Amino acid sequence: MENKRILFIGAHTDDIEYCAGGTMFKLKENNEIHCIAFSKCSDSVPERFSKDVLKHEFESAMLFLNPKSFKLYDFQVRKFPEHRQAILEILYKVNKELNPDVIFCVNDNHQDHKVIGEECERAFRRKTLINFAIPKNGQKHNMAVSLRDSDVLNKLKLTSYYKSQEYIRGNNEDQDRIIMQYNGYISGNENAELFHIKYLNYE
Template sequence: MTTLSPLLPQKLLILAPHTDDGEIGAGGFISSLPEETEKLYIAFSSCEESLPEGLPADTLEKECLEATKVLDIPANSVSFLHYPVRHFSDHRQSILENLISIRKSYNPDVVLTPASTDIHQDHSTVTQEAKRAFKDRTILGYELPWNCFEMKPNFFMPLDTDLIKKKLLAIQAYKSQRFRGYGDGILLKRFAELRGGQIGESYAEAFEVIRFVWR
């Protein structure tokens, strides 16, 4: 494998409490990385309880595989853990053990997880346990705007037109979620314009550097 710059991940771990969280918060960043970067995407819940009535229980898993394919993540690098949505805090120890197992087997150097100020109970649980499991790795907190009462972004990723297009295509792969305010991608494109404007770019994603380890 080609040796990457020490500032680029060799192995990226994307922690998505629910299918689509990783794409919403970091789809551009994920897609920007060179093909030499290994990527592993873990969805802790497929949110079967949140599907519109009448859809098959595996709808979001299938849509997630389509979305992550857009971001150049192979299907065999996407896993679903099936925790009950909105009840992650009841399974905190099991989630921590999952993360420790992933650390040992996959050994990522950069971990993406929701920002530490994200108020959603499932997102908060995943990030708290990620901080315990990966305290010796770089951890970047991605932004889900409607869940962050306070966000102090200190790392910005500029997105060119190709990257913002791939991010939006990934989000639009979740056809079952089109009824949500962000489902068509328009809101997220506007938010990317806002973050881009903060750094003099057309589009950007913003992250919280929870921990930075440069080896």
């Protein structure tokens, strides 16, 4: 992929980093990268952290990634189904103003991820739309992005900004490394991230 405007969309801060961090670094070299997250998840932050901690962690991660643009909205976590129309209108506006060539987004059984996945299908009709595929969630993949050593190291650094999420994901750089190796193993690469192409625009 070269000279494309590529948009990565997560429901929550850290979705795009964990699902596609290495891919973002790889694609950034020859493409224009933009990032959006729709919730800073104030309601699921552990008590010892400030309610805004995920906003700060997202901003730090984005400063390290250095995309062309990034934006964080503040929808309430787990309540996306109640805000479907507002989310769709934001996506329509993004499509009109940014006009991305390729969109990567979440789309799985989590209620917020599902809303983003479904509304992206509406908003980015006829554009190449690619979903994150997480084998742990039973998601099938039909595309693997092979990661270079530098992409692996950059992804580990990117996800390390999310200290407040270690209680969920574990403070485990090894785990992230093993997942990239496992995804590589099942796709015939050394290290990889997996995706599901929903719609391919051949134009």
